[in-house]
Amino acid sequence: MSLAGTVAPRMAAMAPRARPPVAEATGSGPERAFVTGILREIQLVSFRENREYCGYIGLDPNGNYMRTPYSAGVEAGCALPAIPPGMTVLASFHTHSTYSPLYASEFPTSQDMRSDASLDVDGYISTPGGRLWYVDTDTMTVRQLCGRGCLPQDPNYRAADDGPLRPVFSYEELVRFENGYL
Known part of the structure; x- marks a missing residue:
């Protein structure tokens, strides 16, 4: 057997998977209600x-809202789950x-923003005080959607x-705060 014959199958197995389709999140309306229900539950x-x-x-192939299974993380981090086939990711x-x-x-951290931006998605974050935040990676800003206790x-x-x-x-304001300058 030649060396090429043993290497080719491994190379094929390591080929990158296609990225799932992504659509723009809104941070409002039915989308916000859907994610609020999810975060209220967990x-x-x-x-x-x-x-x-x-x-x-x-969104599923019929345009209905869907979510992935929940992924359990640690006190200050969470590895996102796999995206199921047919899902168009919003956030x-x-x-x-x-x-x-x-x-x-x-409030969201600069790491939260970088993570979402690296995936080309927006994000929603709930806090211990009961706040809901929206991460807009197009503008690299975070916006509080509802305050303490919502x-x-x-x-x-x-x-x-x-x-x-x-x-x-803004992202820059969060970085300054994290470094003690805000």
Whole structure:
């Protein structure tokens, strides 16, 4: 057997998979209602287990909203699940786990934004204080869709530790805050 015969099958197996189709998220209307229902459902589980939960929302081939199965992460991170065939991805979603004074968990992080941007999707994030945020990767901004208590709230949450909350942050503002300059 030649060397080429042993290498070719391995190369084919390592070929990149096609990226699933992606459509623009809106952060409003029925899409927002759909993702709010998802986050309302998993927020209490996230608090109870002290871990982030994440996934994707999208459209099925008939144009109906769908989600991936939930992926359970760790206290401050979550690996997104595989995207099922036929799903057109609209956005990622994830919880910010439980309240902790060690994390600025009441708003998205620059890492949250970079992760979504690298996947070419927008994102939705729920916080221990019960806020809902929308990550717009076209403008690299985050916008608070609803304030404290609009989603289930961690019983240990302390509003005094929220940090410099604003209704909108740019990526650059989040980086400055994370580095102690905001």
